[in-house]
Amino acid sequence: MRLDKAWIVATKDWEEIFRSKITLVSVILPFVVPLALPLFIITLYRYFGEDIGRFISKSELELLADVFPKLRDIDPNYAIIYLICVLVVPLLYIVFSLASISIVTADSFAGEKERGTIEALFATPLSDLELFIGKLLASFIPSILLTYSFFIITVILVNLATLDYFGGFWYPPAEVAVAVLIIAPLYAFLGMTLVIWGSSRVSTVRDSSNYAGILVIPVLVFVIGVSVGALVISLSYLVIFSVILVIVDLLALYICYKTFDRERLMISV
Numbered sequence: 001m002r003l004d005k006a007w008i009v010a011t012k013d014w015e016e017i018f019r020s021k022i023t024l025v026s027v028i029l030p031f032v033v034p035l036a037l038p039l040f041i042i043t044l045y046r047y048f049g050e051d052i053g054r055f056i057s058k059s060e061l062e063l064l065a066d067v068f069p070k071l072r073d074i075d076p077n078y079a080i081i082y083l084i085c086v087l088v089v090p091l092l093y094i095v096f097s098l099a100s101i102s103i104v105t106a107d108s109f110a111g112e113k114e115r116g117t118i119e120a121l122f123a124t125p126l127s128d129l130e131l132f133i134g135k136l137l138a139s140f141i142p143s144i145l146l147t148y149s150f151f152i153i154t155v156i157l158v159n160l161a162t163l164d165y166f167g168g169f170w171y172p173p174a175e176v177a178v179a180v181l182i183i184a185p186l187y188a189f190l191g192m193t194l195v196i197w198g199s200s201r202v203s204t205v206r207d208s209s210n211y212a213g214i215l216v217i218p219v220l221v222f223v224i225g226v227s228v229g230a231l232v233i234s235l236s237y238l239v240i241f242s243v244i245l246v247i248v249d250l251l252a253l254y255i256c257y258k259t260f261d262r263e264r265l266m267i268s269v
Contacts, residue, residue: 009134010141017107017138027100027142031150034092038085038154042161045081070173078165085158085171090179093147097188101143105135105195132260139192144185151180178238186245193252197259 018024074082159169172180 005130006134006137009131010137013107013135013138014142017104023103023107027103028146030096030099031093031146034089034096035150035154035157037092038081038089038158039161041081041084042158045078045165075165078162081162081165086173086176089154090176090184093151093180094184094187097143097147097184098191100146101139101188101192102195104142105139105192128260129257132257135196136192139195140185140189143188143192147180147184147188174235175238178235178242182242183238183245186242186249189249190245190252193249193256196256 018027068083068086071079071082155171158171162170
């Protein structure tokens with residue numbers, strides 16, 4: 001297997017996929033939400049003062065502190081800012097990383113069918129492994145770059161905007177860093193393998209990208225579990241979950257490659 005050949009496949013895909021402005025916008029635009037949301041909430045504080053913080057009662061704060069122990073060390077007036085940044089923003093990055101990689105992966109495989117270029121691609125002197133790795137790179141690299149870039153910008157802006165509220169640079173806590181920098185890419189990778197697997201069974205980008213949609217359900221279950229106090233945000237739990245995700249990703253990747261069949265992909269056109 002020659003990595004340079006796989007890289008040629010990836011660069012070719014980027015030229016074709018991002019030639020469409022609609023695809024480019026649909027991949028990038030969702031990441032604006034986790035960037036803008038905390039800044040919007042902080043701006044509300046600037047205009048309306050600490051009265052916003054009073055929307056959470058003391059009893060509710062006590063319940064939330066059981067889930068987020070560090071809330072006990074924070075001024076209750078700024079609890080909403082903390083919760084948005086620590087709970088909502090990481091979840092949005094996980095979901096939108098999944099959505100972004102699903103769009104690119106679907107276009108990379110099913111898009112070849114729609115554009116009528118898949119026969120010419122399979123006629124090239126590329127091994128299945130070179131083709132498979134090239135497609136993985138084409139999908140994963142844009143997603144990881146967007147996730148990390150927007151998160152770094154979010155970290156800088158949140159810290160600058162809340163400097164007087166929290167008395168220094170506080171964001172991200174270790175739990176948030178693990179969630180966005182480790183769990184989000186691993187979860188997106190799992191979604192990518194599902195889309196690749198689905199691409200051999202459908203003929204359109206839209207149908208192919210839907211295969212990763214099932215991964216949104218565990219995120220919703222997690223949100224509900226945190227909301228009712230059944231789950232506690234803990235660094236040790238997140239690390240354990242990351243290790244489990246690595247194992248699941250490797251297993252999914254193995255299955256995905258073993259079922260990667262050029263002939264089947266062409267038949268499903």
